Amino acid sequence: MNKLTVVGIGPGAYELMTIKAAETLRNCDVIVGYTVYVDLVKEHFPGKEFLTTPMKKEVERCRLAFEEAGKGKNVAMICSGDAGVYGMSGLILEIGQEFPEVAVEIVSGVTAAIGGASVLGAPLIHDFAVISLSDLLTPWEKIEKRLSAAAEADLSVVLYNPSSKKRKDYLKKACEIMLAWKDPNTVCGTVVNIGREGEQASLYTLAELKDTPVDMFTTVFVGNSQTKVIDGKMVTPRGYII
Amino acid sequence: MNKLTVVGIGPGAYELMTIKAAETLRNCDVIVGYTVYVDLVKEHFPGKEFLTTPMKKEVERCRLAFEEAGKGKNVAMICSGDAGVYGMSGLILEIGQEFPEVAVEIVSGVTAAIGGASVLGAPLIHDFAVISLSDLLTPWEKIEKRLSAAAEADLSVVLYNPSSKKRKDYLKKACEIMLAWKDPNTVCGTVVNIGREGEQASLYTLAELKDTPVDMFTTVFVGNSQTKVIDGKMVTPRGYII
Secondary structure, three states, X not given: OEEEEEEEOEOOOHHHOEHHHHHHHHHOOXXXXXXXXXXXXXXXXXXXXXXXXXXXXXXXXXXXXXXXXXXXXXXEEEEOEOOOOOOOHHHHHHXXXXXXXXXXXXXXXXXXXXXXXXXXXXXXXXXXXXXXXXXXXXXXXXXXXXXXXXXXXXXXXXXXXXXXXXXXXXXXXXXXXXXXXXXXXXXEEEEEOOOOOOOEEEEEEHHHHHOOOOOOOEEEEEOOOOOEEEOOXXXXXXXXXX | OEEEEEEEOEOOOHHHOEHHHHHHHHHOOEEEEEHHHHHHHHHHOOOOEEEEEXXXXXXXXXXXXHHHHHOOOEEEEEEOEOOOOOOOHHHHHHHHHHOOOEEEEEEOOOOHHHHHXXXXXXXXOOOEEEEEOOOOOXXXXXXXXXXXXXXXXXXXXXXXXXXXXXXXXXXXXXXXXXXXOOOXXXXXXXXXXXXXXXXXXXXXEHHHHHOOOOOOOEEEEEOOOOOEEEOOEEEOOOOOOO
């Protein structure tokens, strides 16, 4: 049967890919993806056919992957992080209804919440929420409600897509919403370029984070009421008595 | 400097480990962990020294790892999934204050939420919360509040530790709390033994899940209001127009 595998390549560094992800890319004929991610893996998988589509062409990219698989090629569609967290695996399964002759498999990867947490320390040891600040496909009111609920329930929060050219003040707005429930001194952290060149972690209070400009390559972590700084690391305790 | 690396080994299968995790285990002298996880990796890393402590001896296990590193050995402490999600990296950083001569590094892994989602389909494509039902270290009232807030905000929810011998009715209680906000027909899924022998995925409605017995090797996924079943897979759409 024709085969399409959706592969999360992790944060970016080759060695943060799972062994299965690397094997899948080594064994496939064609690698399909967003231009930036294809550039990240290209050097490690020489001799493959690479097909790219730009951002905002996700539906076209998925159809392209199925069409290539329909030709009998073994196709891998790559996503950064994990394909199942704001990634392409959902859209692939939806569009897959049009291509019943293609078998779909999904290979897990390290999403930014997991990869970034390791860089910062251990901010997600206890219950947490993952929320995207992008209102491209989600009404902002829904995002606000989720931020507020997560903050009220004292969850740690990971923010994906905290900023873009058109959404420069969204992180500020998100912090203001969470400040209704979370202490201004709540420990927060950001990681830029997780697992890539220029990786950088920074710690803030929630009050400071509110006025910190971030870019689209940043993942933001907001602690719970117990989160603390230990030797420069952001640590959320689970409750063990030491 | 003496070195202790905390390594998430992923759900269990060797190929779901990151390349860096496998390299770390290949290059270390001693592998420390909970007995069950050490048994999962043992065959892949022959010639290593293996040290284990049973469940509920987490503090002792961390001290043991530091003491071995203090002797000049290159030590890896393994956790299932990711070390930063209900794992040992937080406790290691806390106890690390007592062992300033040991450098700690953390290597990310595929946590059960990510690994299980790939098996079920794509349940976590949009915003979600990760909540543990274990009240061993967390007051049940706090867990209830988090379940209720996540359900009210229409987050998908992943439940870790949904059951144990002493907590047989906790999943039922959790479903009842979420049913105050989520439709009884909300698509839910469970995955047993993710990435291990006997892996099994099942789909339910939230009303059905309430009366489904699960064990401690099960990870539970509760969809949001948009989650649907496509060809037997649990899929949460992100909002793309196909």
